[in-house]
Amino acid sequence: MKAQDVLAVVLQLLALFPTVEPAIARAIADFQKLFADGNEPTQADIDALLDRVKAQSAVIQSQPD
Amino acid sequence: MKHALKMLVLAGSLALSLGACAALQKASPDVASDAIRATQVAITTYADVYQPAVIAYGNLPVCDGSTPICRDQAVHAKMKALDLAASTAIEAARKVMATNVGDSGELTAAIQAIMNAETTIAPAIAIIKR
Numbered sequence: 001m002k003a004q005d006v007l008a009v010v011l012q013l014l015a016l017f018p019t020v021e022p023a024i025a026r027a028i029a030d031f032q033k034l035f036a037d038g039n040e041p042t043q044a045d046i047d048a049l050l051d052r053v054k055a056q057s058a059v060i061q062s063q064p065d
Numbered sequence: 066m067k068h069a070l071k072m073l074v075l076a077g078s079l080a081l082s083l084g085a086c087a088a089l090q091k092a093s094p095d096v097a098s099d100a101i102r103a104t105q106v107a108i109t110t111y112a113d114v115y116q117p118a119v120i121a122y123g124n125l126p127v128c129d130g131s132t133p134i135c136r137d138q139a140v141h142a143k144m145k146a147l148d149l150a151a152s153t154a155i156e157a158a159r160k161v162m163a164t165n166v167g168d169s170g171e172l173t174a175a176i177q178a179i180m181n182a183e184t185t186i187a188p189a190i191a192i193i194k195r
Contacts, residue, residue, distance in 0.1 A: 023117035030109050041105060046162050049108055050155060056116040057152035063123035065142045 101162050104172045108155055111179045115186070119144045122189055140188050147182040154178035 033039060122144065128135035155178070158171040 023113065027110075027113035030113050034106060034109055043163055046105065046159075049105070049112060050159050050162075053108060053112045053116065053152055053155050056112060056120065057148055060116065060119050060123065060145055060148045063120070063141070063145070065138050065145070 098165065100168065100172050101165060104158060104162065104175055107176045107179045111151065111155070111182070115179070115183055116148070118186065118189075119148060137189070140185060144182070144185045144189070147178075147185060151175070151178040151182045 034041075119141075122136055123141055125134060125136040126132050128137050154171075154175045158175040161168045161171045
C-alpha cells in the first residue's frame with residue numbers, strides 16, 4: 001500500500017470514528033437494558049426507539065447514491 | 066476501523082438471532098407480549114447497529130479504484146431501498162406495539178423487513194475487505 005493510500009485510510013477512519021464508536025457503546029447499553037431481568041419497556045421507550053428508526057432512515061434516504 | 070465496523074454488524078446479527086429465538090422460544094401464556102418483545106429486540110438491533118453502519122457506509126467516498134475503503138453505489142442504493150421498506154414496516158407495527166392488540170402480521174412483517182435489510186451487510190463488508 002502506498003503512503004498516500006495509508007494517509008487516505010487514516011483520514012477516512014478518523015472521519016468514521018465519531019459515528020461508529022458511540023454506536024457500539026449505545027448498542028451495548030441498550031441490549032443490557034433490554035435483557036435485564038424484570039425490565040418491561042414502557043410505551044415511551046418503544047416510541048423513542050421507533051422515532052429514532054424514523055430519524056435515522058431520513059438521514060439514510062438523504063445520502064447520495 | 067474495518068474491524069470495528071465488522072464487529073458492529075456481526076454483533077447486531079448475532080443479537081438479532083439470539084434475541085428473536087429467545088423471545089419466541091420462551092413458553093409464556095402471553096404470546097402477544099412475547100411477539101412484541103421479539104420485535105423490539107429486532108428493531109433495537111436495527112436502530113443501534115444496522116442504521117449507523119449504513120450511515121457510516123454512505124459517508125465513504127465512492128469506489129473508483131483509488132480508495133481502499135469505499136462505497137459501492139449499487140450496494141448503497143440497495144441498502145437505501147431496503148431501509149425504506151424496513152422503516153415503513155416498523156412504522157406500520159407501531160400501533161400494535163403500543164396497544165398489544167390487533168396484530169394482523171405487522172410484527173412479522175417488520176422482523177422480515179429488518180432481516181431483508183441485513184442481507185446487504187455481507188456485500189458491503191466484502192467490498193471494504195478488497
